[in-house]
Amino acid sequence: MFFIYLLCGIIKSTHSFWDFGTTTPALHRTDTSQRTSFFRWQKTEFDSMMFWFPYFDWDDIKYRRRLNVVAGISIDFIPLGTAAILNRRILLTSANFLDPHMHRQRDLRIWALGRAGRHDTPYRYRVWRVWRVLPRSNNPEHKHGPRGTHTPRHDVSVIISMDQIYIYYAKPHRYQYPHRAILTGPHDTLVDDLMMCGSGFEYLQHIYENYKIFYHALKKADIVDCSKYLPKWWGKFICIKNVFGLSGVQNGGALMSGDNLVGLGCFEIRYNEERVFVFTDLRYYVHLIYKYANITPGQYYEYAYPEWSIKLGFFYDGGSNYPYIPKWQIQYDLYPLG
Numbered sequence: 001m002f003f004i005y006l007l008c009g010i011i012k013s014t015h016s017f018w019d020f021g022t023t024t025p026a027l028h029r030t031d032t033s034q035r036t037s038f039f040r041w042q043k044t045e046f047d048s049m050m051f052w053f054p055y056f057d058w059d060d061i062k063y064r065r066r067l068n069v070v071a072g073i074s075i076d077f078i079p080l081g082t083a084a085i086l087n088r089r090i091l092l093t094s095a096n097f098l099d100p101h102m103h104r105q106r107d108l109r110i111w112a113l114g115r116a117g118r119h120d121t122p123y124r125y126r127v128w129r130v131w132r133v134l135p136r137s138n139n140p141e142h143k144h145g146p147r148g149t150h151t152p153r154h155d156v157s158v159i160i161s162m163d164q165i166y167i168y169y170a171k172p173h174r175y176q177y178p179h180r181a182i183l184t185g186p187h188d189t190l191v192d193d194l195m196m197c198g199s200g201f202e203y204l205q206h207i208y209e210n211y212k213i214f215y216h217a218l219k220k221a222d223i224v225d226c227s228k229y230l231p232k233w234w235g236k237f238i239c240i241k242n243v244f245g246l247s248g249v250q251n252g253g254a255l256m257s258g259d260n261l262v263g264l265g266c267f268e269i270r271y272n273e274e275r276v277f278v279f280t281d282l283r284y285y286v287h288l289i290y291k292y293a294n295i296t297p298g299q300y301y302e303y304a305y306p307e308w309s310i311k312l313g314f315f316y317d318g319g320s321n322y323p324y325i326p327k328w329q330i331q332y333d334l335y336p337l338g
Contacts, residue, residue, distance in 0.1 A: 037120040039072035039079070039111040039199070041213045044119070046174035063195055063215045066256060068172060069181035070197050070213050072111035072122070073159070073252070075101050079210045081251030082198045084181045084261050085112060088164045089304070089333045090293040092183070093252030094264050094280065095132045095157035096150065105130045112165055117175025128162035128303055131292040133285055142234060153235040155266045155280045158292045162303050164333070181254065181261040182336070186286045190257045194218040194240075196277070198250025198265060207247055216246065218255075229269045229276055236284040238263045242275035255279045293337050301325045 044064040045056065071091055073080045080101070083093035091110065101108065108127040113119075134154035137143075142153040168177035195217055200210030218240055226239040238255065248268050255263030263279030282289070295304075302309040305325055 037122055038074065038077065038124075039122050039211050039213060041067050041070070041113060041119040041176065042215070044176060063217060065172070065176075066195060066259070067197055067213055067215055068113055068176060068179040069261075070254060071165075071178075072199065072211070072213065073098075074109050074111065075104065075107050079199065082213065082254070083110070083159055083252050084254040084264075085165060085167065085178060086183060086261075086293065087180055087334055087337060088167055089161050089295060090337065091159040091161065092181075092261065092264065092282075092289065093157055093159060094155045094266060095136070096152070096155050096266075097251040098130055098157055099136065102130065108159075110159070110161055110165070113176055113178040115166055115177070117172075117177055119176050123166060125165055126162040127159060128300065129160045131158040131160070133157060133288045133292060141231070150267065152237075152266050152278065152280075153233075155235070156264060156282065156285050156289070158289060160293075160300070164304075180336070181256075182259050183286065183289065184257065184260045184262045184283055186283050188257070188260060188262070188283060190220055190223070190238075190262060192220045193258050194220055195256045196249070196253055196265065196279075197256065198253025201248050201250045201253065201265075202246055204247060216244070224276060226278070229271050230278070236281040237266065238279040238281050239269075240277045240279070242268065242277055245275065249277045249279070290337060293334065295325065295330050295333060305329070
């Protein structure tokens with residue numbers, strides 16, 4: 001009997017080792033509640049009582065509030081990656097993880113925070129079209145990985161939503177309402193307040209639970225020259241040292257410089273003992289993003305605006321009543337791109 005108790009004690013003491021594959025303690029997270037939605041954001045508190053709660057980490061709350069600009073992308077209820085919301089119709093993300101699903105664009109789904117103001121009540125939106133900003137390169141010199149399956153060159157795509165995404169009119173401070181990201185300019189410089197956000201990049205359990213959207217603060221001092229690690233003809237990137245030893249970088253994970261969206265997660269380099277995050281530099285793609293993010297009359301309004309897709313009569317409004325999208329509606333949807 002004593003031997004049986006001793007054996008049970010040994011099995012119990014080694015349970016964590018066989019579960020996680022290592023004796024290193026896992027990163028402690030407060031988000032341990034059960035899954036109540038398909039995507040979930042880190043919970044944040046409103047800052048109107050900042051003076052009365054000085055023991056709160058208000059910098060952490062500020063970063064969490066920036067996660068409101070992040071949306072999840074899925075297909076067949078399988079999380080694929082994340083995207084940044086630019087306005088009510090347009091999202092920005094990486095292109096490589098969407099390439100295998102380009103023949104099923106209409107089956108993609110967008111998950112963003114809803115009107116309930118909670119971190120676990122997202123809305124689901126349909127996708128009308130996915131535009132890759134520049135075509136995928138077939139040059140073997142632009143590829144890496146097993147059998148050259150990965151092409152980091154021009155890893156940027158624009159997602160156009162079929163439904164209007166609910167966006168709060170101002171940056172929310174009390175509830176967790178969705179908000180739009182500010183696209184960087186072609187000549188903007190990076191600030192010290194850098195943040196990467198996405199799902200499934202911190203540790204192995206986080207990769208398994210890739211429906212949890214987290215953030216990670218970065219330092220401008222950790223930015224390195226990309227030409228030391230990869231060929232220049234691969235594209236334009238922002239390279240940051242992985243000083244905390246994170247598991248990887250999120251597909252389409254946003255790189256925020258303050259409140260500006262400056263990069264998208266592409267891949268990670270492991271050079272000897274060094275690990276470097278590689279983000280696609282959006283400052284070189286701003287004009288192309290503006291081009292593809294423009295809503296013009298055509299097939300799109302038949303889905304987005306059915307009320308303006310029907311021809312009611314030849315003399316109905318004096319203009320032969322051709323279907324069109326009003327200019328004010330286009331500017332309202334595409335703000336701040338309009």
